[in-house]
Amino acid sequence: MTKSDNITDIIDHVLYSQEDIQAMCKRLGKQLTADYAGKNPLVVGVLKGAVFFMTDLVREMDVVMQNDFMDVSSYGDGFESSGKVRLDIDIQADVKGRDVLLVEDIVDTGHTLKFMEDLLTKRGAKSVKCCALLNKTARRVDNVTVDYYGAMVKNEFVVGYGLDYLNKYRNIPFIGVLKQEVIDSNSNK
Ligand SMILES: O=P(O)(O)OC[C@H]1O[C@H](OP(=O)(O)OP(=O)(O)O)[C@H](O)[C@@H]1O
Ligand code: HPA
Ligand SMILES: [Mg+2]
Secondary structure: OOOOOOHHHHEEEEEEOHHHHHHHHHHHHHHHHHHHOOOOOEEEEEEOOOHHHHHHHHOOOOOOOEEEEEEEEOOOOOOOOOOOOEEEEOOOOOOOOOEEEEEEEEEOOOHHHHHHHHHHHHOOOOEEEEEEEEEOOOOOOOOOOOOEEEEEOOOOOEEEOOEOEOOEOOOOOOEEEEOHHHHHHHHOO
16 A cells, blocks of 8 residues: 555545535536426435435435435445445335435446346336436446436546545545556555
């Protein structure tokens, strides 16, 4: 690992500042307010990464809604998706006949979104849509639609604002590209 104790030293460069993220939340919140008016959507945050985005996004939505969380993960080893999506904590709400909006920090290979869409559709949700802060299409494997997103990102590993590497760096308030040397120093182990 890096010798530094300062988390910002592991960042190659800042991709989106706190102000950029705030503007994305405002724009998406406006759009979702219009699209979900009168639908009482069930807005589901995907733990753990989406927690930060979820709390900012729903406060920009002027819509009566219900909130729930699901804990799903597939990046145990950090950089590469294991391809196996694990459901650790399920939602409590019954989704039958509900308009469900999944909130994600990032859609990358699409494995996680596909898993959740299939599960919620099987349970009888009326609609399942996804709002992701970031949409990374370069490594997309599953055919999924990211209905709403803040920004497209290149094939770079990003951290901050909920996005982690080895469950670290989620608390960085902006989004940055992780230094390649951080990934390399861990992949040799
Ligand atoms: O499109 P995919 O390739 O499936 O990648 C996207 C998913 O991976 C990350 O979660 P992760 O599994 O790392 O769990 P975490 O949210 O707890 O970090 C991220 O928060 C998305 O849920
Ligand atoms: O670029 C990423 N950063 C953090 N977590 C992720 N999960 C999928 N892609 C990423
Ligand atoms: Mg993760």
